[in-house]
Each structure stands twice: as structure tokens, then as C-alpha cells.
Amino acid sequence: xxxxxxxxxxxxxxxxxxxxxxxxxxxxxxxxxxxxxxxxxxxxxxxxxxxxxxxxxxxxxxxxxxxxxxxxxxxxxxxxxxxxxxxxxxxxxxxxxxxxxxxxxxxxxxxxxxxxxxxxxxxxxxxxxxxxxxxxxxxxxxxxxx
Amino acid sequence: xxxxxxxxxxxxxxxxxxxxxxxxxxxxxxxxxxxxxxxxxxxxxxxxxxxxxxxxxxxxxxxxxxxxxxxxxxxxxxxxxxxxxxxxxxxxxxxxxxxxxxxxxxxxxxxxxxxxxxxxxxxxxxxxxxxxxxxxxxxxxxxxxxxxxxxxxxxxxxxxxxxxxxxxxxxxxxxxxxxxxxxxxxxxxxxxxxxxxxxxxxxxxxxxxxxxxxxxxxxxxxxxxxxxxxxxxxxxxxxxxxxxxxxxxxxxxxxxxxxxxxxxxxxxxxxxxxxxxxxxxxxxxxxxxxxxxxxxxxxxxxxxxxxxxxxxxxxxxxxxxxxxxxxxxxxxxxxxxxxxxxxxx
Numbered sequence: 267x268x269x270x271x272x273x274x275x276x277x278x279x280x281x282x283x284x285x286x287x288x289x290x291x292x293x294x295x296x297x298x299x300x301x302x303x304x305x306x307x308x309x310x311x312x313x314x315x316x317x318x319x320x321x322x323x324x325x326x327x328x329x330x331x332x333x334x335x336x337x338x339x340x341x342x343x344x345x346x347x348x349x350x351x352x353x354x355x356x357x358x359x360x361x362x363x364x365x366x367x368x369x370x371x372x373x374x375x376x377x378x379x380x381x382x383x384x385x386x387x388x389x390x391x392x393x394x395x396x397x398x399x400x401x402x403x404x405x406x407x408x409x410x411x412x
Numbered sequence: 413x414x415x416x417x418x419x420x421x422x423x424x425x426x427x428x429x430x431x432x433x434x435x436x437x438x439x440x441x442x443x444x445x446x447x448x449x450x451x452x453x454x455x456x457x458x459x460x461x462x463x464x465x466x467x468x469x470x471x472x473x474x475x476x477x478x479x480x481x482x483x484x485x486x487x488x489x490x491x492x493x494x495x496x497x498x499x500x501x502x503x504x505x506x507x508x509x510x511x512x513x514x515x516x517x518x519x520x521x522x523x524x525x526x527x528x529x530x531x532x533x534x535x536x537x538x539x540x541x542x543x544x545x546x547x548x549x550x551x552x553x554x555x556x557x558x559x560x561x562x563x564x565x566x567x568x569x570x571x572x573x574x575x576x577x578x579x580x581x582x583x584x585x586x587x588x589x590x591x592x593x594x595x596x597x598x599x600x601x602x603x604x605x606x607x608x609x610x611x612x613x614x615x616x617x618x619x620x621x622x623x624x625x626x627x628x629x630x631x632x633x634x635x636x637x638x639x640x641x642x643x644x645x646x647x648x649x650x651x652x653x654x655x656x657x658x659x660x661x662x663x664x665x666x667x668x669x670x671x672x673x674x675x676x677x678x679x680x681x682x683x684x685x686x687x688x689x690x691x692x693x694x695x696x697x698x699x700x701x702x703x704x705x706x707x708x709x710x711x712x713x714x715x716x717x718x719x720x721x722x723x724x725x726x727x728x729x730x731x732x733x734x735x736x737x738x739x740x741x742x743x744x745x746x747x748x749x750x751x752x753x754x755x756x757x
Contacts (some may be wrong), residue, residue: 278630304585305633309576327577327629329585330427330555331501334747358465359503400635 269388273404274395281307281392281402285314288390288406292319294340295367297384299376302392307402308374311392312344315372328374332359341369348375353382418732421490421515423476425508426500426528427555430471433721434483434490438534438729439541442483444715444722447471449578468695472511473672479721487515492522494728497738499528499555505744513740524728525738529556529750530568530717532685534727535720539712543683546757548674550666552694553686553719554580554595557626557666559673560750562683565730568751571673572624579662580688583627586635586658590651600655601691607656612638614661624669631661667697671705685710687718 268291275281292298292315300308316325321338328334328346329351336342336391343364350356364371365384376383377391388408395401417436424431433444466609480486480704495512498505533549545565551558557579559572579587580597587596592603614634617627635658637732642649673683688694689711702709716723731737 303636304589305629305636307633309629313576324573324575326574327581327583331499331746359501361659399641 268406269408271406271408275307275402275404277400278307278310281310282314282317282406284404285311285316287314289315289318292340294369295365296370297365297387298370298372299380299383299387299389300372300374300392301377302390303394306392306394308392311390311404312372312374315370316342316344333364339399343369343371345371345373346375347373347379350375350378353379353389354358356382413481418491418729419485419489420725420728420732421479421487421493421523422526422721422723422728423472423493423495423508423512424528424531424719424721424724425472425504426496426498427504427719428718430468430475430507431719431721431724432472432476432479433725434479434485435538435722435725435729438537438726441538441722442485443481444720445475445479445482446715446718446720447475447565449725465501465507467632468504468507472507476511476515487519490519490521492524492732492737493729494524494526494724495732495742496528497525497742500744500745500746500747502744505746509742509744513715513742517740522732522737523739523742524731525742526724526727526731527748527750527752528724529558529560529686530657531723531727532556532717533560533562533568533683534730535685535712535723536683537726538722539716540710543681543710546679547681547683548670548677548679549685550670550689550698550717551685552579552630552666552688554578554584556580556686557628558750559624559670559678560671561679566734566736570750571677572622572626572669574626574628575619576627576629577632578730579626579628579666580686582629582632582653582662583659583688585632589636589639590649592651593657595687595690597691600659601693603655604693605652605656607650607652607654607714609660611650611653612657613658614638616661616665618665624673626665626669628647628662631658636666643694659691663691663693663697666694667701670698671701671707674707674715676757680707684709685717689717690714 319338423432431446434442557574561569584596592599
């Protein structure tokens with residue numbers, strides 16, 4: 267399993283393929299909190315997850331619409347809560363309904379709203395390697411399940 | 413009864429703006445009321461969905477009244493109601509869709525659903541009253557970057573689109589990193605005028621499988637890396653040069669791919685649409701390159717580039733002529749595809 271491990275990626279392509287690998291371990295109902303600064307590759311990792319779930323259409327940034335939904339082998343809800351300051355704003359667009367047993371939900375900037383994500387959320391944190399702007403360190407953990 | 417003109421009430425609430433307009437024959441704007449929420453959002457650095465929806469609810473009826481009033485007309489004199497049903501924020505879209513359905517049902521008038529991007533394209537019919545399809549339209553805004561072949565008033569083919577971030581989104585994010593405020597587009601446009609577009613070479617991405625698709629995510633990362641690098645070395649950030657170089661990288665691909673797409677399809681008319689179509693460098697560069705290639709390029713005035721209901725009424729007029737109406741099951745579809753019907757299929 268990939269949980270409680272960390273990975274190093276050396277390019278955008280690497281990050282994409284890690285996403286694809288993560289997808290093969292996911293099951294319907296899983297929720298992912300994606301943490302990382304602007305430009306670290308959160309959307310790239312999500313694109314990999316989407317491809318791994320058999321989603322054919324292009325996955326684009328949901329910054330504008332807050333959430334995009336894709337149909338694959340499993341349905342994928344892709345959130346970007348960058349602009350959300352108050353969790354109430356998410357309840358107003360039906361937040362709870364997105365975390366259903368038949369879908370996988372990925373939330374970019376999810377660390378901002380982790381307190382209202384499901385208890386067994388998988389946390390993925392992407393950090394830049396200070397010494398090389400193309401390298402990333404990617405931590406995967408599920409804090410509430412030991 | 414044969415009426416000489418067709419009067420459409422347009423309603424647009426897909427994102428920031430609550431807007432209503434009255435347009436005759438798809439070309440002549442009698443009123444176009446846009447209740448700008450930009451002041452509210454600038455406090456938050458972006459669109460806030462709950463605030464957007466709540467504000468739409470408060471504003472929708474006064475804005476519609478004001479549009480009718482300014483047009484010197486009333487609901488009984490309207491021939492049809494056109495409303496944006498996607499794409500956009502679901503809570504925001506629902507306000508406009510619900511209002512339009514209520515008015516259509518109460519007055520027994522035709523209800524017309526409009527795709528937001530098809531609306532942006534139709535802004536060109538208002539700005540250029542003799543414009544007819546076919547043409548190629550570059551639609552660029554905070555949420556969209558598309559090269560669309562407009563085959564006919566109601567027939568569209570997407571030739572290229574962004575695979576990650578929209579062009580306007582890249583502007584907003586870079587402006588945020590540089591601390592220039594929201595919306596980012598006009599701020600970067602302004603700063604860029606004092607900068608050197610060749611100061612830093614940022615990447616231009618081209619895909620092998622579709623040469624008209626865009627990618628702005630890598631560019632965004634390259635700009636952020638450049639700024640971080642300067643910060644680490646303790647150097648000053650040359651804001652104007654970075655804005656100019658970044659903007660040049662975006663505009664280069666937008667213009668080049670649009671011109672190439674038009675060439676391939678043997679189209680000699682290019683239109684711009686969407687918020688980024690107000691960008692001065694994009695307008696100048698597109699006009700110049702179109703000229704060099706024996707094409708003409710057209711763009712709407714800034715008020716019709718931003719989200720507005722006049723463009724929705726204009727687009728709705730052509731559906732009205734074709735007898736393409738929606739029924740009362742019409743719903744908001746946040747990720748509506750271009751060229752799909754009112755049920756999103």
C-alpha cells in the first residue's frame with residue numbers, strides 16, 4: 267500500500283505517473299486532501315489519478331468553478347478550495363453530497379478545510395525540493411487510521 | 413401577428429456578475445445592466461461561491477427591473493427569455509435559471525438556454541452588426557481558453573482548449589504571487605507596459621497531438637520558480653519585467669495557435685471574446701498577425717468582453733429564430749460542454 271510513505275519525483279511526468287499509481291490503490295468513497303504551494307503539481311497529480319481511474323476527457327484546473335466532476339471507472343470530484351475562507355461556503359454548494367460511496371473526491375488546498383473532510387481522508391502533501399525546482403517530495407498518509 | 417423585431421431578455425449569473433439585458437434582433441442593445449461584484453471579491457482575492465450566490469439572489473430582481481426600465485419596455489413586450497445555464501458556479505447559475513424559468517412560466521413566453529461561451533462569442537454580433545459566421549473565435553477568460561470554429565450561428569467546433577489552467581486564471585495567480593491584487597489581468601496588463609517582454613524567456617508549450625491546445629500551468633510554475641529564485645538570492649523582484657515577459661508568453665501562444673487554426677480551416681475572420689480579450693497586447697498582436705496573414709481580427713468593447721447579459725440575449729436570439737427552446741426542466745449544469753443542448757447532452 268502507498269499509505270504512510272513518501273516519494274520523490276523528478277519531473278512533472280513523474281508526478282503524473284505517481285498519481286496514476288495512487289489511483290490503482292483507491293476505492294470508491296475515498297477522499298484525498300492535496301496540500302502544496304502554487305505550482306507544485308497538485309493538478310498534475312490529479313490528472314494522473316484521473317487517468318488511472320479511466321477518465322478520458324482532459325482534467326482542467328477547477329479554480330474557477332470550485333469543483334469539476336468526471337466520469338470514469340469511478341466518478342471523480344475534483345475540488346480547488348484555494349479561494350474558500352469559510353467552510354460555510356462549501357456547505358452552500360452541497361459539499362457533503364460530494365463525499366459519497368460511489369465517488370472519489372480530490373480536494374486541492376484541502377488542508378484549508380481538513381476539519382470538514384471525512385475522518386479517514388488520505389492526506390497528500392507536495393513540497394518543492396529547495397535545491398532543485400523540478401523535484402518534489404510527496405508524502406502520503408492517512409492520519410486517522412493506524 | 414408578425415412583429416418586426418424580436419426582443420429578448422437576457423439573464424447571466426454564472427460567476428461574479430448579476431446581469432440582465434434587453435436586446436433586439438440579436439444585435440441592438442436596449443439595455444445591459446451589470447451589477448459588478450468586483451469590490452466585494454477583491455477583499456477575498458477571488459470568487460467566493462457562497463457570497464456570489466447570496467448576492468445574486470439579492471440583486472437579480474432589481475437588475476432585471478432596471479434592464480426593462482432602461483430599455484423602456486416591460487415583461488409583456490418581451491418575446492423570449494434567454495439565460496446562461498452553464499458552465500459556472502452551480503449556486504450562482506441556479507439564481508438566473510430559476511428567475512428565467514419563473515418569468516417564462518408566469519408570462520407563457522419561450523425559455524431559451526444559452527451556453528456561457530457561446531454567449532461570449534455572440535458579443536461580437538453586437539459589436540459588429542454585419543458580422544456573420546463562419547469565423548474563428550478565441551474565447552479567453554478566468555475560466556475558459558478555447559479556440560472555437562463558429563460554423564454557423566448555432567454550430568460550433570472546438571479546435572483547441574486548455575489542458576490545465578485557463579489564461580485568465582494564470583493572470584490571476586501570477587498577480588497574486590506578485591501581490592498585485594484581483595482581478596489580475598488588468599494589473600498585469602498595466603505593469604507590463606513599463607517592462608521588457610524579452611527580460612525573461614518563459615516556456616511556450618505546444619502539444620504534438622493537437623497543436624491548438626494550450627497549457628498555462630507550466631508557465632505559471634516557471635514564473636513562480638523565477639520569483640522564488642530571485643527571492644532566495646535576496647534580489648529585488650523586477651515586477652514590470654516579469655509581468656511583460658509572462659504576458660508575452662501567454663499572448664504569443666494565444667495568437668499563434670488561433671492564426672494557425674484559422675489558416676488550416678481557410679477562415680479569414682478572427683474574433684476575440686471573454687475577459688482576457690480586453691488585454692491590450694492581445695488585441696494589438698492579434699490585429700497585427702491577422703493583417704500579416706491577410707485576415708481581419710475583430711473584438712468587442714471591454715463592457716461586452718466581461719460577463720454580461722446582452723451577449724446572452726444576442727446568442728438566445730439565434731436559438732429563438734431556430735425555434736430551439738428549453739422546457740421547465742432546465743437546470744444549471746456547472747461543467748456544460750460547448751455545443752450541447754439545453755439538457756447538457
